[in-house]
Amino acid sequence: MNIRADAFEALMAFQRRTEALGQISGRLEWDQETTMPRGAAVQRAEERAALEGVLHARRTDPRIEAWLDEAEAKDDVAKAQLRHIRRSFTRASRIPADLAEAVARATSTAQGVWADARASNDVAAFLPNLKEVIDLRRQEGQCLAQGNDAYDALVDDYEPGATAASLGAMFDRMRPRLVELRGAVLEAPHQPEPLEGRFSTEGQMRIARSLATAFGYDWDKGRLDLSVHPFSAGSGADVRITTRVEESDPFNCFYSTIHEVGHACYEQGIDPDYGLTPLGQGVSMGVHESQSRIYENQLGRSRAFTGWLLGQMRRQFPDFTQRDAEAFYGTVNKVRAGYIRTEADEVQYNLHVMLRFDLERALISGDLAVADLEAAWNDRFRADFGFPVDKPSNGVLQDVHWSIGLFGYFPTYSLGNLYAGCLHEALRKAVPDLDAQLAEGDTAAATGWLRNNVQRHGGLYTPQEVISRACGFEPHEGPLLDYLETKFRAIYRL
Template structure:
C-alpha cells in the first residue's frame, strides 16, 4: 500500500477505538452503576494509554512525510493536515500524563457530582487541585514556550487565541449589560410559567421536540444525566437531558440543545466516517448548532406557538393561556445563578466570567483553594447577586472536573457563530416561520446540514462560518438579534 493508504487504514482503527472510549464516557454518565467508578477509571485510563500510543506511533510521522507527495485531492490534503496536527500535539504529551489525566478525570466526575449534591466544596477541591496541576503540565508541554492557555484552547477551537476572544468579549459586554439592565428595568415583565409538570410527561414532550428537529431515532437515543450532553458520531449519536419538575423548559430546551449537537454529527458526509474529517470541526461550530437550535429556532415566536399548544394539551393547570404570553415566558430574563438555565441576554456574561477565571487558573495567578472566593466575588460584581450555595456557584459545571480547561469560551463563540448563521438562514429560508408554527424545524436543519454539517472537519472553523453566512465572523448579528427580540418582548 501507499503511505497514504497505510495511514488511512491505521487512522480508521484509531477513530474506532476513540469512539469506543467515548461510549464508555456516555455509559458512565447515564447508566453505569455508582459503585463501578474505580473500575471505570481504570478502563478509561487503559483506553487512553492505547490511544496515546497509537496517536504517537513514529510510523505516523513517516507515513505523513511519504503521503505528502501522493495526494492532490483537497479532502486528502485536509486529512493529512488534521492527522499531522494531532500527531505533533500528542507527541508533546508524555504517555504517563495522558494516562493519569484520563484516570483522574474519570474518578473526578463522581467526586464532583457528590460534592455538588452535598454543596461540599472542600470535598472536591483536593481533586481539582490535582487536575489543575496536571493540566498546567499538559499546557506547558503543548505550548512549547508559547501561551499555556492558548495551547489548551487550540484543542477545542483550532486557530483561536485568548487575546482575540477577549477582544470579542470586550466588544460584546457593553451592549449585553445595557440590554440586561433595560430588560430587568422594564415596566412589564413576562409571567413565570406555573402548573403541574410530571417527569414522564416532560420527557414525552421532549421526545416530540427532538423529532420536530429531525433527530434520527434509528441512530440515537435519549437518557437522563446530571449535566446534559451528547455523545457519538457517524451512525450512533446519543443525547441526554434532565428533568426539573417545576420547570419543564429545562428539560425541553436541554433536549433541543443536545439534538443540535447530534444532528451535526449525524449530518456529516458518511464518506468521512472513521476518518479525521468525520467529526465537527470545532467546539465553537458545534455549539453554534446547539444554540441556533435551542434559541433562534426553538425559542422563536413561531416554534413556541406550536410548543404552547402541545404543552397546553399535555399539562394540567398551566397559568399561561395565550401563545404571546407563553413566548414571553419562554424568553423571560431573570437574575439567576445557573449558566445552563440562563436566558440569551445573560448567557455570554456567564461564559466571560469563567473564561477569565480559568485563564488565571492555568497561568498560576489563581489556585484551586482560592477559586470559590474568586468565583463568588466575580459573580456578585457581574450579576449583582451573592452566590447562596456552591451548587449554584463554583460546583455547578462539570467541565473543570473532567479537565476541560479552554472549553468555556467556545460556548460564547458558538453564540456568535449562530448569530451569523441565523441571519443567513433566515434570508435563504424566508418561509421558515410557517413550518415552525406546525412543529417542523427540518427546513432549518436541512439548511444547516447543507451549509455546515456535511462538511465535517473539511473546512476550518472561521472559514466554514464565513462561507455559510456569506460575511466575516462578527458579534454584530448576534447582538442585533438579541436587541430586536428582547426589545420587542419587553417593549423597550
C-alpha cells in the same frame, strides 16, 4: 507500485482503527454519566486510563510521521485528512504517555467526586481532585505550548486558531451592549409572566422526545437518557444525548434537549463517507456550539416555534393555563436573575461564560489558587449579576467541565453564539417563510439548510471557513447583538 498512494491508504487504515477506539472511549464516558453503577468509579478510572494509553501510543506511532512524509493527497478531502492527522500527531507527540494516562485517570475519578460534591454542596470534598486535574492539564498545556501560553494551547484543542487574546477581545466588544440590554429589560415596566405549576417527569420526557424528533434527531442512531449535566456523545451511526428534569421548570428539560439535539444532528449530518476519519466529526467546539445554540435559541425560542410548543404543553398537561401564545413566548424568553449557565436566557448567557473564562485562565496560569476559587467565583458573580451565590451547586460546582479537564472549552460557547447569530442572519435570507414553517413545528427547511451548509462538511474546512462559506461573510458579533436587541426590546416593549 505507487508508494505515495500506498502510504496514504496505510495511514487512513491506521487512522480509522484509532478513531474507532476513540469512539469506544467516548462510550465509556457516556456510560459513566448515565448508567454506570456508583461502585464502579475506581475501576472505570483504570479502564479509561488503560484505553487512553493505547490511544496515545497509536496517536504518536512513528509510522504516522513516515506515512505523512510519503503520502500524496489527490483532492481537497485527502488534503484535509492529512492536515488533521498531522496536527493530531504533532500535538500528541508533545505529551508524554504517562501524563496522558494520568489525565484520563484523574478526570474519570474527579467526575464522580464532583457529582457527589455537587449533590451535597461540599466544595471542600472536590477541591483536592480539582487541584490534581488542574496541575495535570497545566502540564499538558505547557508541553503543547512549547514555551508559549499554556492556556492558548488548551483552547486550541477545542477551537483551532483561537487565543485568549482574541477571545478576550471578543468579550470586550460584546460586554457593553449585553450589560446595557440586561439593565434595560430587568428594569422595564412590562415583565413577562413567570412559569408556574408542576410538570411531571413522564410528561416532560414525552415532549422532549417529540422535540428531538421535530428537530430531525435520528432515533435509529441515537438515544435519550437522563444525566446530572446534559450532554451529547458520539458521532456517525451512534450519537447519544442526555437531558435533565426539574418538575417546576420544564423549559430546563425542553431546551437542554433541543440544545443537545443540535450537537447530535451536527454529528449525524456529516457526510457518511467521512465516518471514522478525522473529518467525521465537528470541526471545532465553536462550530458545534453554533448548531446547538441556533437550534435552541433562534429556532426553538422563536415566537413561531413557541406557539407550537404551547400546543404540545396544553395537550400533555391539561391543567396548564398559560393564557395565549404571545404571553407564552414572553415566558419562555423571560430574563430573570438566576445562577445556572445552562438555564440562562440569551441576554445573560454570555456573561456567565465570561466569568468562567477569566477564572480558568487564572487557574491555569497559577494566578488563582484552587483553594481560593470558590471565593473568587462568588465575588465575581456578585459583581457581574448583582446578587450573591446561595449554594455551591448554584455556583462553582454547577458545571461538570472542570472536573473532566475541559479547560479552554467554556469560551467556545460564546464563540458558538456569535457563529449562530451569523448563521441565523443567512438562514433568514435563504428561507424567507421560515416562521410559517416553525409555527407548524416544521424545522426541516432550517435544519436542512444547516445540514447542507455546515454539518455535512465535518472537518473538511477550518472553523472560520465553515461559517464564512455558509454566511457569505466573515463571522463577527454584530448579527448576534443586533438579533438580541431586536428580540428582547420587542418582548419587553422598550
